[in-house]
Amino acid sequence: MASIHPPEPAGIDPIDALLSAHGLRRTAAARRVLGWLLAHPDTSYTHAQLQTALSGEGPSALDRVTLYRLIDRLTQVGLLLCRVDASRVRRYQAMPVSVHAIPHFECQSCHRDSPLAGALMANADDLERAAQSALAALRALGYQGLSMDFAVRGVCADCATAAPETLL
Numbered sequence: 001m002a003s004i005h006p007p008e009p010a011g012i013d014p015i016d017a018l019l020s021a022h023g024l025r026r027t028a029a030a031r032r033v034l035g036w037l038l039a040h041p042d043t044s045y046t047h048a049q050l051q052t053a054l055s056g057e058g059p060s061a062l063d064r065v066t067l068y069r070l071i072d073r074l075t076q077v078g079l080l081l082c083r084v085d086a087s088r089v090r091r092y093q094a095m096p097v098s099v100h101a102i103p104h105f106e107c108q109s110c111h112r113d114s115p116l117a118g119a120l121m122a123n124a125d126d127l128e129r130a131a132q133s134a135l136a137a138l139r140a141l142g143y144q145g146l147s148m149d150f151a152v153r154g155v156c157a158d159c160a161t162a163a164p165e166t167l168l
Contacts, residue, residue, distance in 0.1 A: 044091035109159035
């Protein structure tokens with residue numbers, strides 16, 4: 001599967017290359033936010049969690065509004081994925097290549113996001129046809145700019161094993 005991230009020229013920082021390729025300025029704040037999310041690709045974070053993780057003092061400090069603007073811009077250009085979880089909280093993560101095409105599982109405990117391609121391989125064609133059918137029906141009704149996200153939410157096996165008493 002092809003990556004949405006273009007290859008970077010030799011000698012250029014990969015984060016700078018991604019920002020430039022998507023028409024964004026290569027500011028220290030943008031590099032810091034994107035770098036953090038790329039370093040933690042399997043976890044989605046709320047704005048507050050990102051703010052805490054990226055907290056600092058001096059010139060590297062990110063205020064709340066700057067962080068909101070950055071994650072909004074990074075999401076608009078397709079470098080971040082924004083999902084609304086079951087509690088209606090927005091969560092952000094680096095855009096996994098697979099999320100566009102296959103279903104995924106989001107753990108409601110650790111918030112890891114896992115592709116379900118292997119688990120649903122036998123039904124992948126059925127899911128794809130159902131998704132395309134739904135999108136075609138909506139386009140016929142005049143809806144535009146459509147995308148589809150198939151998410152299964154629950155508690156992953158690791159979290160369920162770690163704390164079975166909290167699931168009762």
